[in-house]
Amino acid sequence: MxxxxxxxxxxxxxxxxxxxxxxxxxxxxxxxxxxxxxxxxxxxxxxxxxxxxxxxxxxxxxxxxxxxxxxxxxxxxxxxxxxxxxxxxxxxxxxxxxxxxxxxxxxxxxxxxxxxxxxxxxxxxxxxxxxxxxxxxxxxxxxxxxxxxxxxxxxxxxxxxxxxxxxxxxxxxxxxxxxxxxxxxxxxxxxxxxTVGAVPPRPGAGRAGIRPVLRDRPYLAVVGLVSVMSLCWAMLSTGLPLWLSTGTRLPLSLNGAVVAISSVGIALLQVRVTRLAGTVARAARTAVWSGVALAVACALLATTGGAAGAAGVAVVTLAALFHLAGELGYVGASWGLSVELMREDARGAYQGATEAATATVQTFAPGFFTLALTSAGAGGWLLAGAVFLACAAPVPALARWAARTR
Structure with a gap:
């Protein structure tokens, strides 16, 4: 013993x-x-x-x-x-x-x-x-x-x-x-x-190459849909500064304050929020409330068209807090679902698929917010909010489907 x-x-x-x-x-x-x-x-x-x-x-x-x-x-x-x-x-x-x-x-x-x-x-x-x-x-x-x-x-x-x-x-x-x-x-x-201790791969691991994950339609459906919620990053880096400069009379420096709120919030809360996504079911629920929080943030920003003064700053700050909650939940849910649903003998290939899905969204994300906000104004924020809701709503059902096929 x-x-x-x-x-x-x-x-x-x-x-x-x-x-x-x-x-x-x-x-x-x-x-x-x-x-x-x-x-x-x-x-x-x-x-x-x-x-x-x-x-x-x-x-x-x-x-x-x-x-x-x-x-x-x-x-x-x-x-x-x-x-x-x-x-x-x-x-x-x-x-x-x-x-x-x-x-x-x-x-x-x-x-x-x-x-x-x-x-x-x-x-x-x-x-x-x-x-x-x-x-x-x-x-x-x-x-x-x-x-x-x-x-x-x-x-x-x-x-x-x-x-x-x-x-x-x-x-x-x-x-x-x-x-x-x-x-x-x-x-x-x-x-x-x-200097990290080496962990030898399992016998036979990796011999199938990339085929297992490419054939795993339930997994790809889950991570593909959840990855669309990574639009939240471009929402902060592209959408908000563009909106402040063209759609409001608020100072552009407000974007720096929002970024600071996000950074501090992530440092303080990411570990705690991630604990909410420890199982497939809990991660799926986390994805849902994350999408709702991001949609609320978009709806709040849509009300700031032409805004100025303390009231506009207060609404943008409130939207930043909802955005923070949504981003924290999205990241935790993404980890929980991708890690729990992956095959243990193909961890790298499965995580590679998750990274590829997220990177694909990030390629088009700045263009999405630029086009939406310049062509539709406040309606662009409502469109973004609808996208977040549409991606979050099916996640629990898709996650249950994926869990049944493990």
């Missing part, structure tokens, strides 16, 4: 230590991400002298590569050790970022962008698969993912602050130093991830 008990205890210690390292790694890499995503547009166009058209083509190619590679890279983690695959993908992203320091030539920029952006979705899928390999049970897995998201948002906020200093200085040396700093954060993440 002593041997097996000691072995279980040792595995638990390895898992706890590994999850802790992943949290630290996520926070450090997010520090570099926040820095990079604050400066990249000006770095490419002003410092490297690349045309906006070329930058757009590179981002489109990288996004397409990410969509195509997410499921195969996830399947690769099923066949081999997820930790090793994640280390390799992170090293590729570090090398690609280093390539941006020498990306004055268009072909160098395109290669670096395809590698950097194209591997991002796959890395996210493999990271989730690694968490699932370290700990059993949906509740513990989603809690671990929630802690990583908290660390990610803290890192983003600090990195964005550093990026704002680079923008304020507006010196070529500062931009290049920021690129080097991001390379360093990726290198640190490589080292930290390499």
């Amino acid at each position: 002593v041997g097996p008990v000691a072995a279980v205890a040792e595995r638990e210690q390895v898992a706890v230590a590994g999850l802790g390292r992943l949290v630290w790694g996520r926070g450090i890499s997010a520090l570099g991400d926040g820095l990079w995503f604050t400066i990249w547009a000006l770095y490419f166009t002003r410092i490297l002298g690349l045309s906006p058209g070329l930058v757009g083509v590179g981002m489109a190619l990288g996004g397409a590569a990410g969509l195509a590679a997410a499921v195969p890279l996830g399947a690769l983690a099923d066949r081999f050790d997820a930790r090793t695959v994640l280390v390799a993908l992170t090293a590729v992203r570090a090398a690609a970022m280093a390539g941006y320091a020498f990306a004055g030539q268009p072909w160098v920029f395109l290669v670096a962008t395809v590698l950097f952006t194209g591997s991002a979705n796959g890395a996210s899928a493999v990271r989730t698969a690694l968490v699932a390999a370290l700990v059993p049970g949906t509740r513990d897995r989603t809690a671990a993912l929630a802690r990583q998201r908290v660390a990610q948002h803290i890192g983003y906020a600090l990195g964005a602050g550093a990026g704002s200093l680079v923008l304020a200085a507006d010196q070529a040396a500062g931009y290049r130093l920021a690129v080097v700093a991001n390379v360093v954060t990726f290198a640190v993440l490589v080292v930290i991830t390499a």
Whole structure:
């Protein structure tokens, strides 16, 4: 009895230590991400002298590569050790970022962008698969993912602050130093991830490749529908600033306050909210109330057309709180459903499908809000709210269908 008990205890210690390292790694890499995503547009166009058209083509190619590679890279983690695959993908992203320091030539920029952006979705899928390999049970897995998201948002906020200093200085040396700093954060993440205890794949895992998830129509229906609710991210990054500047007389700085509310709320509440999505049924219910909360936020924003003064600020702030509740619920529900419904012998491929679905929505999300709000005004917010409700309502029935087929 002593041997097996000691072995279980040792595995638990390895898992706890590994999850802790992943949290630290996520926070450090997010520090570099926040820095990079604050400066990249000006770095490419002003410092490297690349045309906006070329930058757009590179981002489109990288996004397409990410969509195509997410499921195969996830399947690769099923066949081999997820930790090793994640280390390799992170090293590729570090090398690609280093390539941006020498990306004055268009072909160098395109290669670096395809590698950097194209591997991002796959890395996210493999990271989730690694968490699932370290700990059993949906509740513990989603809690671990929630802690990583908290660390990610803290890192983003600090990195964005550093990026704002680079923008304020507006010196070529500062931009290049920021690129080097991001390379360093990726290198640190490589080292930290390499110290996570290896979890050998199950015998026979991954041999079927991507076929199981591509044939799993119930799973694809659930994650595909839930992924549409990731429109909530573009709602904040694209829809709200566009609306404040064109549809209201409110200060554009209000968008910064809303972003701050969201960031602080995620840091304080994501772990707690994720606990509500520990089973398929509870995750499905969480998705429903998330959709309702996001729809309410859209309806509130629709009432602010032409608004000004304290009353308008109060309504936008209230909408921000509903948006926060909806985003927290969407993320928790997405984790709960995708982790609970996936096949244990194909974790990476299943998480790759989830990442690909979300990335597809994110590709069109900014355009959706831009078109809806510029063509329909306040009616665009009502359309967005209807989309959130339409996606959330069928989730419980689809989740029950998927659960019956596991």
